[in-house]
Amino acid sequence: MWSNLQRWRGVALVATALVATVWLAASNQLVLYIHPRYIVFTVIMAGIALVLVVAGLLARRGHRDDEDAPPARLPRLLSFLGLAIAAVIAITMVALPPATLTSATADQRSINSTTVGAQAQNVDTVASSPAGAFAKFTVVDWASLLRQTNDLAFYSGKPVDVVGFITVDPDDPDNVFYVSRFVVTCCAVDAQPVGIPVYYPNWTSTFKAGDWVEATGGFTANRSTTSAQGIALEPANVLAVEQPSEPYLY
Amino acid sequence: MSRTSTELRPRSLGRFRRALSTVVVSLVVLCGVFFTLGYLQGPKLSSAQVDVKAVIDQPGQQLRLFANQPVAQLKAAQVVVTPGAAHTVTTKGDLIAVQFAGRLEYGTRYQVRIDGVTSIYQAQPSTISYTFTTASPDLYYLHRGQPNDDIMRTTLGATGGTVVYSAPHIQDFVRSEGALAVATLADDKTSSLALVSLTDGAVEQVKLPEAGVVQKLGASPTGTMIGFTFTSAGDSITPAYSSTLMFLDLQGARVVAPVTGLDGKPLRVLAWQMMPEGTGLLALSRERSLFLIDPLTAGAVTPLGQFNDLGLVSRDGTVVTVNDPFGTAVLTIADGTQVRIAASPVDNSGSPTYLGVAELVPTGGRVEKVVIAQPGGKRFSSVLAFDDGTTSTVLYRTPNDAGSIESFSISPNGQYVAIDTVPDTSAAVSDGYFYDARFVGTETVFVEIASGKVVKSLDGFSLNW
Amino acid sequence: MSTRAPDRARVDNPQHPGHDHDERPRLPASRWVWMIVGILALAGLLAVRGLADGAGFSLPNQLQDLLTLSISVVIESLPFVILGILLSIIVQVWLPEGLLMRWLPRNPVLRRLCISCFGIFLPVCECGNVPLARGLIVKGFTVAESMTFLLAAPIINPITIVTTHQAFGFDNGILVARIIGGLAIANIVGWLFSLHPQQDSLLTPRFAAECRRPADHEHEQSRWSKSVDLFVRETSVITPALFIGALVAGGIQVLVPRQVLVTLGSNPVWSILAMMVLAFVIAVCSNVDAFFILPFASSFMPGSIATFLVFGPIIDIKMLAILRTTFTTRVLVQLTVIVALLSALIGAVVNFVV
Structure with a gap:
């Protein structure tokens, strides 16, 4: 029993994880967990590993003699415990619906605590962009611009249309929220929440934190008296929308 | 194993x-x-950002110094800028932002030194210093030659220039954001108007309402509005257009349309000027009424009073000099208040001075064309002077006072004045253009206002900063 | 390939039909049954997965995020672990005996220096290097030498160098500090542990036993079946550690407010420590950690970033869980202390100089 458990636990865990990976890849949901650039590599390695797993079921075992002696009681117990925990994660991988990170993590990681990545928009290039370019700007683009300049004149005539989920501005929880997205460099673990402040008095009566919305409008001086944000989106319209299929930005 | x-x-x-x-x-x-x-x-400088072009073009630009750690609040006195420039300083995290109140000087090496910089965590002070050289703006001017006239680009420091656009008989041109509007004169004495892209040199002909003459081109260098007066060709007693003010919005429909007055009818003007920022303009109608008009907004016509002549709008767009039968006044555009001005005596010589066109310098004072009576009162000479409100100093006079000062324009940062001048009027010959004729040999002289030094001169005119 | 393996074995060893290990000319029917059961189980998992997707229930946010984060670590790391195991199999089974040994200098210091540069040719990040390092020990490297490889490889692997360069260029000496620092740490640690008189005692008893096993099984199995066997054994060691490491990493992410670390990170005194703690809890792959830390570059001091980039690939919560499969706790504590001090020193020097 001990020996069999020792031998097959890895294969079982790997197989479960691989099945989950392959299924996520097939249903286009792998992006919920990792950066798209890893998808091809992950799927290839999963394919190779699945072949090895099946082969492993057939293969004869070498060195059986050494593994037959079970260790002492305590290490054995710990080993069982560890395996149980690993098994729980493996089971959740197949049994629970895949999910994106929630606003709880956004709160915990403190929104806009970093500058945004290398591909983000730059004030100089944006200033000379044609008007139509702004329609494609994401939360990340605007957030990086807001970080670079607070010059209201820069934002005038630049319409904003962004999709993101709601996180609360702790300084003015009733009137200001962030339309936010996670920015991922590798996998969900390193996701950084990024958002743009929206001045929407009494928003909690219409939405709740974590709701996905599409906000349109333009940036103006923030009318909130307690928020630390100098500039906020004055929304012409805030619509509840479905979570996009690629919830993270890169 | x-x-x-x-x-x-x-x-x-x-x-x-x-x-x-x-x-x-x-x-x-x-x-x-x-x-x-x-x-x-103590804190050290890890990187710095400054837009060396924007600091000369716009006031309120920032030098952003990033320290390697969050820094404590600084006082403006701790920041020393050489050569001097008015500034404020703010800190946020590791960023020290030095904001310059006005525009900086062209092509100048600035040193910013900040003493006593401390981290928010510890009192150990250090000195941060950063040096940058501001850009020199592109200057555009018109050079009339044979067989073609050229629009040239150069800078203050450069010798010579490059041809941006070349065509026979260029009447005038004006620079707007990203493009030049060029009026050329055909043999049949009608104008055509072309837009020349400054990015790729592409030329686009503008459709005019009918055959006619384009004059008094104007534009804001940072805007996309171009204006001009238009007069129908031919000798009709009731022409459709006669010095009618027209506008063209490069960002909008790109269609030439008349600017309308209070009565909603096309406005015929004696003089007009584009406001430095935005889409507004000042127009002096034939009836000698001055209006502030935004052609893009229907009904946005504000009457400012009755005047004989329109002078120059200040670079910040707040005031304009105007003439009425009683003399010259500075008119505040926002509220219509007027302040009479008179030329201060030149060099305290006591000789009478007579004020001509004046323009306010963004950094204080006025540059004005004045006529000075020579001792004895028999001869008068026209000079360009800087007037600080109590005394005037001569910035430029033509050699032996033999020439004339045609017009002038102050650089956006208030550092230089470009003077359109004919060196010797007695010997001057007209180039014979039917409209907008100029004397052969008209040149543009650049004078530094603070020192009165001539820093450059060009063979050409119609300087666009 | 799996079906060919037994035939090869039979041809290779015709004179040992009744060997007392699993050495049989033909696979018993039960094996085929197991394989079918296994494949059915895979299909069953897939079916469960498909069905579960429609289930419309949701967990509390925090618990949901814990699972999302842990699963994300597993999904991200698993391909690299598999790649590492494959490379380990190549080293142990397919490379001609003694090939690596022949080319290495005899002088132990130079030898470790060469070994620390192996990583330049291996695009594997830290978790994948553990099975490979295990393979090197089995193949006859000393524990100290293998440790040298293990510490240097994730930092000087080509992808890491390229991404670090993309993120930071040559600004502030971060890239140089990272490469030189990584090599220095690996060689210093390698030298230190080479002084240990009983190299085997550095290893977990189970792994030490595996290494001690005589090489006389070589002839009994074909290379293919040996490879598959190695895969089964290595996954059984590494995967549970990876899963538990992922869970711990996810749990810390949910519990420790990142803001605390970020605030500390801008303090010149605490930044280096904060960055080490951040690297420890975040357990991000060395191939991309430069991109992860880049957004923080403006608020953190360059030395702290260098520390993050040197310490993170070697020591983090997930890595310790995986390393524990091979090294004793005592060794891991010593390793962590030395690596932490060395990374802190690199950071302090960079902060002072740049």
Whole structure:
């Protein structure tokens, strides 16, 4: 029993994880967990590993003699415990619906605590962009611009249309929220929440934190008296929308 | 499998333990030393951002200095800018933002030194210093030659220039954001208007309402509005257009349309000027009424009063000089208040001075064309002077006072004045253009306002800063 | 390939039909049954997965995020672990005996220096290097030498160098500090542990036993079946550690407010420590950690970033869980202390100089 458990636990865990990976890849949901650039590599390695797993079921075992002696009681117990925990994660991988990170993590990681990545928009290039370019700007683009300049004149005539989920501005929880997205460099673990402040008095009566919305409008001086944000989106319209299929930005 | 180690067989566990503890202790000591050194060093500059072009074009630009750690609040007095420039300083995290109140000087090496910079965590002060050289703006001017006239681009420091656009009989041109509007004169004495892209040189002909003459081109260098007066060709007694003010929005429909007055009818003007920012303009109608008009907004016509002539709008767009039968006044555009101005005596000589066109310098004072009576009162000479409100100093006079000062324009940062001048009027010959004729040999002279030094001169005119 | 393996074995060893290990000319029917059961189980998992997707229930946010984060670590790391195991199999089974040994210098210091540069040719990040390092020990490297490889490889692997360069260029000496620092740490640690008189005692008893096993099984299995066997054994060691490491990493992410670390990170005194703690809890792959830390570059001091980039690939919560499969806790504590001090020193020097 001990020996069999020792031998097959890895294969079982790997197989479960691989099945989950392959299924996520097939249903286009792998992006919920990792950066798209890893998808091809992950799927290839999963394919190779699945072949090895099946082969492993057939293969004869070498060195059986050494593994037959079970260790002492305590290490054995710990080993069982560890395996149980690993098994729980493996089971959740197949049994629970895949999910994106929630606003709880956004709160915990403190929104806009970093500058945004290398591909983000730059004030100089944006200033000379044609008007139509702004329609494609994401939360990340605007957030990086807001970080670079607070010059209201820069934002005038630049319409904003962004999709993101709601996180609360702790300084003015009733009137200001962030339309936010996670920015991922590798996998969900390193996701950084990024958002743009929206001045929407009494928003909690219409939405709740974590709701996905599409906000349109333009940036103006923030009318909130307690928020630390100098500039906020004055929304012409805030619509509840479905979570996009690629919830993270890169 | 057997160990195939090539290591000498170590003697005992003791040696390993000793080595381990020695390594750990020495690392702790080294870390301590470098931590202390770093602690005593104070904040350092890790990077800096400044737009050397924007600082000369716009006021209120920032030099952003990033320290390697969050810095405590600074006072403006701790920041020393050489050569001097009015500034404020703010800090946020590791960013020290030095904001310049006005525009900086062209092509100048600035040093910004900040003394007593401390981290928010410790009191160890350090000095941060950063040096940058501002850009020199592109200057555009018109050079009339044979067989073609050229629009040239150059800078203050450059010798010579490059041809941006070349065509026969260029009447005038004006620069707007990203494009030049060029009026050329055909043999049949009608104008055509072309837009020349400054990015790729592409030329686009503008459709005019009918055959006619384009004059008094104007535009804001940072805007996309172009205006001009248009007069129908032919000798009709009731022409459709007669000095009618027209506008063209490069960002909008790109269709030429008349500017309408209070009555909603096309406005015929004696003079007009584009506001430096935005889409507004000032127009002096034939009835000598001055209006502030935004052609893009229906009904946005504000009457400002009755005047004989329109002078120059200040660079910040707040005031304009105007003439009425009683003399010259500075008119505040926002509220219509007027302040009479008169030329201060030149060099305290006591000789009478008569004020001509004046323009306010963004950094204070006025540059004005004045006529000075020579001793004896028999001869008068026209000079360009800087007037600080109590006295005037001569900035430029033509050699032997033989020439004339046609017009002038102050650089956006208030550092230089470009003077359109004919060196010797007695010898001057007209180039014979039917409209917008100029004397052959008209040149543009650049004078630094602060020092009165001539820094450059060009063979051409119609200078666009 | 799996079906060919037994035939090869039979041809290779015709004179040992009744060997007392699993050495049989033909696979018993039960094996085929197991394989079918296994494949059915895979299909069953897939079916469960498909069905579960429609289930419309949701967990509390925090618990949901814990699972999302842990699963994300597993999904991200698993391909690299598999790649590492494949490379380990190549080293142990397919490389001609003694090939690596022949080319290495005899002098132990130079030898470790060469070994620390192996990583330049291996695009594997830290978790994948553990099985490879295990393979090197089995193949006859000393524990100290293998440790040298293990510490240097994730930092000087080509992808890491390229991404670090993309993120930071040559600004502030971060890239140089990272490469030189990584090599220095690996060689210093390698030297230190080479002084240990009983190299085997650095290893977990189970792994030490595996290494001690005589090489006389070589002839009994074909290379293919040996490879598959190695895969089964290595996954059984590494995967549970990876899963538990992922869970711990996810749990810390949910519990420790990142803001605390970020605030500390801008303090010149605490930044280096904060960055080490951040690297420890975040357990991000060395191939991309430069991109992860880049957004922080403006608020953190360059030395702290260098520390993050040197310490993170070697020591983090997930890595310790995986390393524990091979090294004793005592060794891991010593390793962590030395690596932490060395990374802190590198950071302090960079902060002072740049």
